[in-house]
Amino acid sequence: xxxxxxxxxxxxxxxxxxxxxxxxxxxxxxxxxxxxxxxxxxxxxxxxxxxxxxxxxxxxxxxxxxxxxxxxxxxxxxxxxxxxxxxxxxxxxxxxxxxxxxxxxxxxxxxxxxxxxxxxxxxxxxxxxxxxxxxxxxxxxxxxxxxxxxxxxxxxxxxxxxxxxxxxxxxxxxxxxxxxxxxxxxxxxxxxxx
Amino acid sequence: xxxxxxxxxxxxxxxxxxxxxxxxxxxxxxxxxxxxxxxxxxxxxxxxxxxxxxxxxxxxxxxxxxxxxxxxxxxxxxxxxxxxxxxxxxxxxxxxxxxxxxxxxxxxxxxxxxxxxxxxxxxxxxxxxxxxxxxxxxxxxxxxxxxxxxxxxxxxxxxxxxxxxxxxxxxxxxxxxxxxxxxxxxxxxxxxxxxxxxxxxxxxxxxxxxxxxxxxxxxxxxxxxxxxxxxxxxxxxxxxxxxxxxxxxxxxxxxxxxxxxxxxxxxxxxxxxxxxxxxxxxxxxxxxxxxxxxxxxxxxxxxxxxxxxxxxxxxxxxxxxxxxxxxxxxxxxxxxxxxxxxxxxxxxxxxxxxxxxxxxxxxxxxxxxxx
Numbered sequence: 144x145x146x147x148x149x150x151x152x153x154x155x156x157x158x159x160x161x162x163x164x165x166x167x168x169x170x171x172x173x174x175x176x177x178x179x180x181x182x183x184x185x186x187x188x189x190x191x192x193x194x195x196x197x198x199x200x201x202x203x204x205x206x207x208x209x210x211x212x213x214x215x216x217x218x219x220x221x222x223x224x225x226x227x228x229x230x231x232x233x234x235x236x237x238x239x240x241x242x243x244x245x246x247x248x249x250x251x252x253x254x255x256x257x258x259x260x261x262x263x264x265x266x267x268x269x270x271x272x273x274x275x276x277x278x279x280x281x282x283x284x285x286x287x288x289x290x291x292x293x294x295x296x297x298x299x300x301x302x303x304x305x306x307x308x309x310x311x312x313x314x315x316x317x318x319x320x321x322x323x324x325x326x327x328x329x330x331x332x333x334x335x336x337x
Numbered sequence: 338x339x340x341x342x343x344x345x346x347x348x349x350x351x352x353x354x355x356x357x358x359x360x361x362x363x364x365x366x367x368x369x370x371x372x373x374x375x376x377x378x379x380x381x382x383x384x385x386x387x388x389x390x391x392x393x394x395x396x397x398x399x400x401x402x403x404x405x406x407x408x409x410x411x412x413x414x415x416x417x418x419x420x421x422x423x424x425x426x427x428x429x430x431x432x433x434x435x436x437x438x439x440x441x442x443x444x445x446x447x448x449x450x451x452x453x454x455x456x457x458x459x460x461x462x463x464x465x466x467x468x469x470x471x472x473x474x475x476x477x478x479x480x481x482x483x484x485x486x487x488x489x490x491x492x493x494x495x496x497x498x499x500x501x502x503x504x505x506x507x508x509x510x511x512x513x514x515x516x517x518x519x520x521x522x523x524x525x526x527x528x529x530x531x532x533x534x535x536x537x538x539x540x541x542x543x544x545x546x547x548x549x550x551x552x553x554x555x556x557x558x559x560x561x562x563x564x565x566x567x568x569x570x571x572x573x574x575x576x577x578x579x580x581x582x583x584x585x586x587x588x589x590x591x592x593x594x595x596x597x598x599x600x601x602x603x604x605x606x607x608x609x610x611x612x613x614x615x616x617x618x619x620x621x622x623x624x625x626x627x628x629x630x631x632x633x634x635x636x637x638x639x640x641x642x643x644x645x646x647x648x649x650x651x652x653x654x655x656x657x658x659x660x661x662x663x664x665x666x667x668x669x670x671x672x673x674x675x676x677x678x679x680x681x682x683x684x685x686x687x688x689x690x691x692x693x694x695x696x697x698x699x700x701x702x703x704x705x706x707x708x
Contacts, residue, residue, distance in 0.1 A: 183440050187447045187681035201452055216396065217437060220403045224441040227407040228448020232421060315404050322400060327391025331524025332572060333581035 149203050150307065152300025153190060154210030154292065155182040155222040156242055157259070160189050161292035164197040165300040172196035175293035183221050190225075204235055208303025210295060211239040212317045213258055213266045213274070219316040226314055238303040239314030243268040245298040250287035257286040266319060274319055348673060349376070351424045351449075352666025353410065355402040355442035356434025356462045357488060358383040358393045361662035362409035364417040364424070365472070365670055372475050373670065377416035378656070378663040381405050384528065391521045392514075393487075399437025406445040413662070421453050428669020431459030431679075432686030434488070439685040447681055458669040459683045463691045465664035466626035467495050472667040473653045476622055481613040481648070483606060483639070486627030486659070487513030487528075491698075492557045492609040493691060494616070498671040503692035504609050505557025512598050512629045515561040519568055519594050523587050533591045534632050540585075540592030545571050547597040549604070557609045558698065559601060568594050595634055603638040610646045621648040628659045 147167030154161050160182050161175040172193045178185065194200060209226035212219035223239070230237035243266075246256030257265040260276055265288055268274035279286075346369045354361040361380035367373040383401050387393050414420060429446035432439050443459070450457035466484050470476040478500075482493040491506030510518075513530060520529030525536060547567045550560040568590060575586055582590075606623065614621060623643050629635060630652055643650035657663060690697070 183444060184682045184684050186444070187451055191451070191681065216399070217440060220399060220437065220441050221444050224403050224406065224444035225448045228445035229452050230448075231407050231410060232449040232452025313404075313407065316400070318400070322394060322396035324390050324394040324397055326389050327521055329391060329518075329521040331522065332576045334524070334587070335579060335581040335583045337584065 148205045148304065149197070149199055150206045150208060150300045150304040151190065151193065151204055152208035152240070152296050152303055153186070153222055154245070154295050154299055155186055155218045156210045156212045156214030157218060157292070158215070159292035160185045161296040162190050162193045163293065163296035163300045164193050164199065165297070165304055166197060170297050170300070173293045173296065175291070175296065177292070182218060186221060186225055201233060204233060206235050206303055206307035207237040208240050208299040209237055209314050210242060210245060210299050211314050212242055213319045214242060216316070216318060223314050223316050230313070236307055236311070237314050238306050238311060240299045240302045241317050242266070243274060244302055245295050246287060246290050248298040248302065249290050249294050253285060254287035255282065255284045257282065257288040259288055276319060348425050348670050349419070349423060350426045350428050350666045350670040350673065351410065351413070352460070352662040352669055353406060353427070353429040353442045353446050354462070354465070354660060354662040354665045355406060355438040356430045356432070357438065357660055358387060358398050359660045360402050360405040360409055361660065362406070362413040363662035363666045364413050364419060365663055365666035367670055373472050373667055375663045376419070377413040378661055379409050379412045379416060380661060381409060388527055391527060392517060393435070395435045395437055398435055399441065402438040403441040406441060409662070410445070410449070421449070421455070424453075424455060426456045426458055426669060426673045428458045428460050428665050428672070430462045430465065430665050431683055432462065432689035434462055434687070436685060436687040439687070443683060443685045447683065451681060456673065456678045457681070457683060458672050458677055459679045460665050460668045460672065461689050461691055462665070463489065464501070465668045467493055467501060467691065468498065468668045468671060469626050469653050469657055469664045470622065470624040470651050471671070472664060473657060474651060476624065476651065477620065479613070479616060479618050480622040480624055481609060483609070483623065483625045484627050485512055485602070485625060485629040485635075487511055487517065489627060490559055492605070494613055498668070498675055501691040503690070503695040504612055505559070505605070506698050507559045507561060508698050509560050509562040510565065512561055512602070513627070515565050515598065516629070518565045519591065522569055522572055523582070523590060530628060530632060533595060534634065536588050536591035537595040537634070540588030540590070542592040542596035544589040545593030547593050549597055549601045552601065552604050555608070557605050557612070559605055561598070564594065564597055595632070599634050599638040602635055603642050606639055606642050607646065610642065610648055614646065614648070622651055623648050624651040624653075626653065626658050630658045631655050
């Protein structure tokens with residue numbers, strides 16, 4: 144069993160399954176697979192492979208880091224739900240890390256971390272501003288929008304490690320867009336004697 | 338699927354359910370030679386989240402489940418006075434249902450199972466309903482089951498914990514959907530089941546003669562979509578003539594609609610019972626499950642068919658008729674005894690018929706019964 148603090152970071156916020164194991168300040172195992180579907184089936188086996196590659200067991204973990212998006216709604220729920228189940232079962236904290244925070248750790252100087260969204264849009268969170276969904280063409284500065292999934296998982300693990308002692312609510316998906324839902328179109332008739 | 342080793346004597350199973358608009362967790366225990374006992378059963382309904390939309394919105398449901406499942410588990414364990422060390426297996430609804438919610442439940446259960454090393458058991462939501470009579474009353478196989486809810490309507494013969502034969506079911510909408518739609522068309526509150534039933538109580542069921550679909554066919558299949566259309570036409574005709582509805586019109590429409598559902602279900606139940614009784618079961622039982630089984634008129638109709646045909650009528654308490662996690666924990670317990678175990682690659686399935694050998698009743702549409 145490794146003696147340094149172990150933190151497992153993972154992310155399924157886009158068309159990938161990615162995980163990294165941080166031991167002290169070293170990443171000791173990474174797995175990242177591109178996939179447009181099947182993350183719910185693949186995530187847990189992939190996490191087990193990362194632990195095994197790092198010579199660790201679930202019980203060795205001090206904390207979990209999970210990517211909370213924004214991104215694919217189903218994808219972020221897959222990772223967040225797994226993280227909350229694991230945290231409850233292990234009795235360790237699960238720490239939610241936004242896609243902006245993870246990319247900020249990776250972005251070249253002068254580039255704005257951006258998360259690709261459908262229809263030529265990106266999610267951005269410029270310093271001091273609320274995160275939002277904008278057209279790619281309206282970006283205020285050069286974008287960093289092609290983070291490798293494995294790098295994201297490493298960044299998530301590192302950020303979670305720095306926060307593992309701070310009190311925080313359980314991780315929750317960061318959607319930034321309301322659910323698609325239209326109020327019922329059925330208009331009831333007038334009640335004549337109502 | 339893997340096979341298990343020796344069985345512990347007493348089994349305690351944690352169950353998770355999130356396939357529609359209830360987030361739920363429960364703990365069920367069975368001692369050797371005794372009936373099963375529900376140690377805890379908690380649920381967070383989402384009615385207020387979906388109220389404005391006149392029905393369950395899948396994305397809204399999925400969002401709520403993802404942040405409530407672990408909370409429900411903590412509460413259920415607390416109510417049962419246990420921690421995860423007192424649990425022998427983790428059961429979770431793995432389908433059929435709204436896939437966003439099912440995925441959250443499956444992932445939370447996988448996380449719990451991986452962390453604790455406990456066995457994971459994926460349960461068919463319909464099997465949860467179909468095995469409930471064994472949880473509540475210790476009924477022996479084979480029995481006839483009518484699942485009748487907002488998402489489902491089917492007749493099943495239960496021959497074993499994993500052995501179900503579907504005799505028939507709805508080819509379009511479930512009756513619960515028709516009740517909800519009726520409530521929306523008449524300006525009554527959601528969910529439509531209780532509000533339409535309350536209204537029907539002071540209405541005249543004979544004033545509007547709505548269709549009893551598929552009664553001319555000898556099988557056990559049902560259809561409720563034409564009934565909704567017939568109700569809409571009757572309503573629109575009254576509105577065209579009078580400029581609106583009177584309270585009496587509304588009550589009569591509800592009574593006529595409910596009567597059509599009652600008679601259709603009674604007639605098809607008679608056919609399903611006839612087929613089931615041909616098996617010569619030693620103690621014939623018709624059991625119902627699903628929220629629609631709470632309707633007193635429907636229940637009375639089914640009871641009288643059972644009395645006429647010499648079968649016992651069994652309706653679990655409402656809290657175990659509607660979606661709940663105790664039935665998932667119990668089904669998981671029975672499957673665990675059968676040696677069923679699932680791996681960490683357990684899929685979440687939007688469609689998962691209990692009886693794979695029967696032909697599909699539905700097309701590939703997104704609405705309607707899920708199996």
